Amino acid sequence: MTDHAHLRHGVKDNHYKRLAIAVRELLIEKGVVTEDEIATFMARMDARSPELGARMVARAWVDPEYKKRMLADGSAAAEELGIAVDGTLLVVVENTEDVHNLFVCTLCSCYPRTILGLPPDWYKGREYRSRVINEPRAVLREFGTDIADGIELRVHDSTADMRYLILPQRPAGTEGWSEDRLAKLVTRDSMIGVSLPLRPDQLDQLEHAAE
Amino acid sequence: MRSHHDMGGEPAGPVNMAEHDYDPWEKRIDAMFSLLVQEKRLMRVDELRRGIESLEPNAYETLTYYERWIASIGKILVEKGVLDQAEVDARIAEIEQRPDAELEA
Numbered sequence: 001m002t003d004h005a006h007l008r009h010g011v012k013d014n015h016y017k018r019l020a021i022a023v024r025e026l027l028i029e030k031g032v033v034t035e036d037e038i039a040t041f042m043a044r045m046d047a048r049s050p051e052l053g054a055r056m057v058a059r060a061w062v063d064p065e066y067k068k069r070m071l072a073d074g075s076a077a078a079e080e081l082g083i084a085v086d087g088t089l090l091v092v093v094e095n096t097e098d099v100h101n102l103f104v105c106t107l108c109s110c111y112p113r114t115i116l117g118l119p120p121d122w123y124k125g126r127e128y129r130s131r132v133i134n135e136p137r138a139v140l141r142e143f144g145t146d147i148a149d150g151i152e153l154r155v156h157d158s159t160a161d162m163r164y165l166i167l168p169q170r171p172a173g174t175e176g177w178s179e180d181r182l183a184k185l186v187t188r189d190s191m192i193g194v195s196l197p198l199r200p201d202q203l204d205q206l207e208h209a210a211e
Numbered sequence: 212m213r214s215h216h217d218m219g220g221e222p223a224g225p226v227n228m229a230e231h232d233y234d235p236w237e238k239r240i241d242a243m244f245s246l247l248v249q250e251k252r253l254m255r256v257d258e259l260r261r262g263i264e265s266l267e268p269n270a271y272e273t274l275t276y277y278e279r280w281i282a283s284i285g286k287i288l289v290e291k292g293v294l295d296q297a298e299v300d301a302r303i304a305e306i307e308q309r310p311d312a313e314l315e316a
Contacts, residue, residue, distance in 0.1 A: 014311070015303075016274070016282065018307060020240050021302075022285075023285050023299065024239070027243070027294070030294075032251065032253070033251065037246050038246060046238075086245075087249070106217070106218060107216055130221040131221075131226075142226050143226070160257050
């Protein structure tokens with residue numbers, strides 16, 4: 001740990017780190033869990049990222065039949081692409097010309113972790129959870145996302161057993177693109193609904209910047 | 212009465228966009244919990260939440276996210292008799308004697 005992190009966390013934090021070590025050591029000594037099992041679950045967590053969700057979205061953009069199945073049963077559509085959902089119900093909602101969707105977990109931090117990985121800090125924070133259901137337009141503007149007044153906003157509140165994923169609209173100017181190329185437009189935030197997917201010119205800029 | 216975690220619709224400031232990469236000790240708590248839920252069937256996600264909701268009301272202000280998690284997990288496992296509070300306390304006291312360097316990043 002760096003000195004900076006020490007300053008940031010201080011002694012209080014160490015109490016909970018000690019509690020975490022105590023719980024883990026005792027569970028291992030009692031034979032409830034093993035070190036290897038914990039390592040396996042950590043590796044599984046590290047393997048999950050928004051790229052999985054982006055694959056689902058890109059597939060839905062090119063394959064209307066897949067999209068139908070995805071909107072009818074998100075969990076099955078994930079599994080169809082080899083993405084495990086660990087027993088949670090995944091509900092996919094589609095953005096259209098008339099409706100823009102986004103999701104939150106007002107009570108805690110439920111999130112489609114198996115599809116998008118671990119949630120960003122703001123998703124778990126008081127400000128987003130408190131405000132997004134009352135003033136979604138204002139919150140979206142803080143994300144740099146302007147949704148026209150004529151478009152209806154729907155905010156979906158997640159539960160422990162039911163997680164949402166937003167299917168954004170396919171950006172204009174992507175006719176004939178491959179699924180892999182399309183997936184690069186699909187950002188994590190566009191699948192939460194707080195942003196729109198990248199436009200082709202934005203993707204170009206990103207790729208130039210990376211060169 | 213509305214509980215402190217039930218914050219939907221409450222006034223609050225602007226969304227803080229800063230993000231941090233999860234530290235190993237945070238991921239380890241998360242992995243251990245997922246293992247207990249999905250394979251060991253010793254806990255459920257709702258129980259994690261109940262444990263967090265029954266922390267003192269300012270836990271959201273004073274504890275970080277995974278500090279709340281491990282506080283809840285410890286409490287629920289004691290409640291279920293999987294762990295004993297006295298042995299948890301004794302182990303923490305013993306760990307306090309270990310050098311800080313042995314605490315995980």
